Amino acid sequence: KKHKFWETQPVGQYKDVGDTNLPEGPIEPPTPLSEVKQEPYNLPSAYEWTTCDMDSEETCNEVYLLLKNNYVEDDENMFRFNYSKEFLTWALRVPGYYKSWHIGVRAKGSKKLVAFITGIPARIRVNDKVVKMAEINFLCVHKKLRSKRLAPVMIKEVTRRVHLEDIWQAAYTAGVVLPTPVATCQYWHRSLNPKKLIDVGFSRLGARMTMSRTIKLYKLPDSTVTNGFRKMELRDVPAVTRLLRNYLGQFVVAPDFDENDVEHWLLPHEDVVDSYLVESPETHEITDFCSFYTLPSSILGNQSYSTLKAAYSYYNVATKTPLSQLMNDALIVAKQKDFDVFNALDVMQNEGFLKELKFGPGDGQLHYYLYNYRIRNALRPSELGLVLL
Numbered sequence: 251k252k253h254k255f256w257e258t259q260p261v262g263q264y265k266d267v268g269d270t271n272l273p274e275g276p277i278e279p280p281t282p283l284s285e286v287k288q289e290p291y292n293l294p295s296a297y298e299w300t301t302c303d304m305d306s307e308e309t310c311n312e313v314y315l316l317l318k319n320n321y322v323e324d325d326e327n328m329f330r331f332n333y334s335k336e337f338l339t340w341a342l343r344v345p346g347y348y349k350s351w352h353i354g355v356r357a358k359g360s361k362k363l364v365a366f367i368t369g370i371p372a373r374i375r376v377n378d379k380v381v382k383m384a385e386i387n388f389l390c391v392h393k394k395l396r397s398k399r400l401a402p403v404m405i406k407e408v409t410r411r412v413h414l415e416d417i418w419q420a421a422y423t424a425g426v427v428l429p430t431p432v433a434t435c436q437y438w439h440r441s442l443n444p445k446k447l448i449d450v451g452f453s454r455l456g457a458r459m460t461m462s463r464t465i466k467l468y469k470l471p472d473s474t475v476t477n478g479f480r481k482m483e484l485r486d487v488p489a490v491t492r493l494l495r496n497y498l499g500q501f502v503v504a505p506d507f508d509e510n511d512v513e514h515w516l517l518p519h520e521d522v523v524d525s526y527l528v529e530s531p532e533t534h535e536i537t538d539f540c541s542f543y544t545l546p547s548s549i550l551g552n553q554s555y556s557t558l559k560a561a562y563s564y565y566n567v568a569t570k571t572p573l574s575q576l577m578n579d580a581l582i583v584a585k586q587k588d589f590d591v592f593n594a595l596d597v598m599q600n601e602g603f604l605k606e607l608k609f610g611p612g613d614g615q616l617h618y619y620l621y622n623y624r625i626r627n628a629l630r631p632s633e634l635g636l637v638l639l
């Protein structure tokens with residue numbers, strides 16, 4: 251059976267799709283905390299649970315290496331995400347985080363870290379309801395331990411630990427189709443260093459295109475064009491929070507960011523997240539905002555390059571500057587910072603700039619999921635205002 255595990259979980263089931271009698275909202279009610287399983291699920295006898303303290307340089311390095319060698323690869327197994335230690339610390343030590351949700355599996359003998367899964371708390375609005383959720387990410391099982399059915403027990407264990415904190419919903423993404431996506435997004439790439447992208451096989455030379463013609467096609471100005479375009483600073487947090495809350499209010503699913511969240515998620519953090527805004531030179535009003543996060547990929551099996559430097563579009567708001575012009579300035583800054591490629595999903599209003607700014611469609615899709623929360627109909631990507639790392 252295809253989804254033996256997922257058919258036992260409170261998620262939208264294939265048989266329910268289109269059944270408009272089913273109400274929107276939680277699929278199962280909360281369990282009384284006294285009835286939540288108090289002890290961890292059983293692992294195969296050779297393995298044991300461990301809580302990964304990301305404050306520990308040693309543990310953070312073990313997590314980094316496990317992901318660097320065993321985490322998600324593209325469909326052609328040419329690239330593998332290579333999240334940095336700084337990034338992982340930023341992504342996991344968030345306002346109100348629970349260390350117990352940073353879960354590892356070790357081999358009892360060697361004590362080697364062989365698997366990982368994480369949750370972080372988030373307030374996610376679905377239509378007019380703000381729901382406390384766990385954002386689940388970084389599920390990784392060592393390549394040598396695949397198809398030992400470790401993933402289902404790790405998902406049950408993180409679910410149990412989330413329940414112990416009285417949280418009953420979750421959000422997650424996957425490149426695979428599971429029961430059942432709340433949205434299915436297409437990813438797009440904008441070449442910044444086309445020669446390297448072609449050399450490593452990420453892109454192919456277009457038909458009837460020469461390399462020099464391709465380099466010219468993707469050339470960008472040396473500096474940004476929007477008046478008042480500058481890096482975000484701590485003093486901008488209140489204004490950016492207002493701008494972002496207003497903007498995200500239009501989407502069916504979106505984070506309910508407060509100033510504390512904006513300070514953590516959107517203040518520039520070198521080699522982790524970059525954010526810029528437009529301050530009107532006349533009124534000093536902050537009218538626009540753009541951001542991207544840094545997620546390099548290891549290039550598997552290439553003699554001349556080992557790393558693909560990729561920027562991922564994060565949250566962008568345009569109220570005065572045309573969105574395409576704002577995002578073109580983001581491309582210009584990313585090129586200045588020596589990124590090879592700028593990636594984006596077709597979520598929010600991104601579709602409006604993808605073609606104009608010479609993004610090309612990627613060869614895959616990213617599916618968004620909610621755990622224990624039904625929405626009547628799957629969303630169009632343009633109704634989704636949530637970007638997961």
Ligand SMILES: COc1cccc(CC(=N)NC(=O)c2cccnc2OC2CCNCC2)c1
Nearest residue numbers: 322323324329330331425437547593594638639
């Ligand atoms: C270029 O190196 C890659 C290394 C591994 C996988 C992929 C393809 C892929 N699966 N891409 C995405 O999932 C993706 C494409 C565009 C924007 N965000 C994305 O994923 C984000 C969000 C979900 N968690 C991973 C990072 C590419």
